Amino acid sequence: MPPFRLKPLFLTTLMSLSGLSYAEPVLVASNTVTKEISIPEAIPAATNLHSLAFKPDDSPEIQEADLWNRIRQGYGIPNLDNSLVTSQLNWYSARTDYILRTTERASRYLYHVVEELEKRGMPTELALLPFIESAFNPQAMSTAKASGMWQFIPSTGRDFNLKQNMFKDERRGVLDSTDAALNYLQKLYDMFGDWQLALAAYNWGEGSVQRAIKKQQAAGLPIDFDSMSYLMPKETQNYVPKLQAVKNIISNPEFFNIALPKVDNQPYFASVDKTRDIDVRVAAQLAELTVAEFKQLNPQFNRPVITGNADTKILLPADNVEIYKYNLSKWEGPLSSWTAYTVGKNERIESIARRVGAQASVLKDVNQVPSNMMVKAGSTLLIPKSSQSADNDISQRVVDNASLTMTHDNTRKINVTASKKDSLTALAKRYKVSTAQIKEWNNLKSDTLKTGQKLQIEVAAAPSRRKNTRVAAISTPKKAIAVNKQTKKITVAQNKTHKQPG
Template sequence: MNLRHLFIAFSVVWLAGCATSPASYDAPLKPITRAHTGTSKVASLESNNDLWERIRKGFAIPDLEHDLVDAQEQWYGSRPDYIDRMTTRSSKYLYHIVEELEQRNMPTELALLPYIESAFNPQAVSSAKAAGMWQFMPATGSYFDLTQNAFRDDRRDVLASTRAALDYLEKLHRMFGDWHLALAAYNWGEGSVGRAIKRNEKQGQGTSYVELSMPNETRNYVPKLQAVKNIIADPEKFNIELPNIENHPYFQAVDIKRDMDVELVARLADVRLEDFKALNPSFHRPTIFAGGTTQILLPWDNAKVFQRNFAAYNDGQYASWTVWVAPSTMTVANAAQRVGMSEADLRSVNRIPPRMMIKSGSALMVPRTSQHLSDVSSHIADHGTLAFAPEITEVTRRTPVKVRKGDTMAKVASRNGVTVANLARWNDIKTTAKLSAGQSLDIYKTVKIQAAGVNNKKSAPTKQVRSTVVTKKAADTKVAQKSKGGTPTKKKR
């Protein structure tokens, strides 16, 4: 059978299958009904370049209607310049937060929480030492694996702190089953909210957010978020103009494999130093140590610029600074001499307070030299601490002593460990002077004391700088003390 015959045979069969039976002409017409897909995983064909609209569509927390919300709306609504600064600052971080929330199927209102916590300032520090745009206390940050050491503070890190904050919020929502209570616990601590709920239950009262007794800061916390949510939902109602934020990543993570100066990274990426620090706010030293930090964040278009320039960089030295670990407790002057720095420079770079000695094992930033060319180890980069002990200084003190019956100058001097000549000189008398019982003589001795402002005890207390690592064990101890097994209280102001 040739090709023409095959085609004719196929056409006959196909037409026979398409033919409509006579009965079908007599059947009544039925309206076409809307079909429903069997899965929700079909990608939307809608193109939305406005991140604000994407956030609005993800709102899922029940609205709180309360007089306190009205008051907060008035406060924010009367400050359009403040709203503009906050929202403009947030444009670097919002896309990432929304992406993380959607992947976890969490309400997108939570992307607005840093407006309440820190006005989206990753360098913000509260009076209670909560840090970063999500405002983690040191112990809570450690509980959620946010490294805090001599070289970086991950409570300020954009990726790490967002991950930790959403982990915490998910945990609180599972605990209380209510987003308003979860938010109250984020601010006040789950132990405090749990006890407030038990008090109300014991008294036969309701246990919703508005029915619990709580501090004023927590009482206003959810109303603040609701007010910001209302403004984002309908900015025209409040005469607010939101900046345009594209529905596109602002930054990209780039791997680093060498210790590098912060200024060099910014130069190779062709970004301003302040812009680099805004995306990488956890670094508080002039050099990034690859052993502890494997990635940096760069503006989307600058990531490839950095990679291209890094590949072409041929100066051979990427870092001007390295880390030297003090082998014993020593003075700052002694340490400076060992590493070839001036005492003033060593103090400045490592923020060493006055009247303090460097404790053994402290990790100090020092210039990279021919003796220190290798990159810092991952152990030091992740666990390096900087600890101080009060300086021991010598002072001369006057102590009056009473002459006993039968005492001579020689006996008084011997009993107090001084020479007869000095005893005579201090009291302006002869070495052969006769003494009377009850007579007062002055003795001068040199004694060692700790630096001013530190308790002078047998065991001198160590002063740890804020950047010292808070261990998991220490965080767990605070858990037991504050929350009876829960997460440490996030903050108290």
């Protein structure tokens, strides 16, 4: 990122109007090192920056057209003023490219989030929280397995009724995850009566915040976020300051020489009910979108087919809804090319592929099965539809209960040449497999073998032999053993020459 300067003329005017002195700030950023910003000396912290922030235009035309202005109007969380806010403000404002990428991505989802916040009477700066959680990437996944725009871990997602199965993960769904996140944040606010503590609990866990409060109360100390943050892990200490920093930048982007992308104060997307199975590829084609564009609004679907029922919805850009409906009315091809298959025994994908008449590479890819794994009995796989199943959708019972479990493939293939005396039965007995398996592995239609016929048979891999490893002798301290002749008590003392580790 190239170095840049904040606008001296803008800041000089701002300082003079505010009665403050001006120290020209220079912001320097690079890919490896970010130098601290020199902010005006008379503005010591983020709260003061916020007090100088852009005041929303009161004209109805601006308020109606500008979603950023609508967010600013709804701020309701008290401002935080400490050195961590200044540090986070320095970090974010030094990365204008990052801010612009994130706000551009956010523009698809912000209207919906703001609408939901206002319906519930919640502070609108909470709409900026995904900026901190995921950079507004609904497909984000953390090392702790938190997923989606609002970063729900699996257990908390289930607590808030976000379905997670083979076909979809509602933690990534724009509508479902936003509803769950706002429900959770409201619950935390009702619990603590303080939005900053509610945010800390969203990051750290409600139990952790409750224990911190009890510790503060026992010591007769205040229980606000700023007073308690020393008890919190570093991530949580910085969590609320990060939101405050982003809030300040959104409040007055000009101060930081940032031009926010325009976000219209109107819905970006609309939902369409889907009651039949449809391939992601087909849905995108009907909406005249690329698959990537379609997935930006529908990231919850894990597989290339969207299973249909009364609750299934897909999101489309508002301008594409009528296009989708029109193209769907004219569509004559199949909507879905996939069906479900239940695995009866532990089996390799190659064997299943031969049975269902599909390519093994296709099944591995669509079901995300690594090459060295076998699919366990009871698992559900997606396989291409046959002519017999072309009009059948995957049942809701299968969707709700579908799972895919795997185990390491402990088989190996051997090549066998049939002799005059060999038969399928004899080979099956010799290699401890079934005749049906040999026929399947080799696409045999007949039970008769020809002399010299080449066959492949899968057998259990021999257990690996562990190599003899040489263990270095570990020296032990010499011990002095003393026996008390009267008490017969034995005392074992370490040799003084051996120093024990401290």
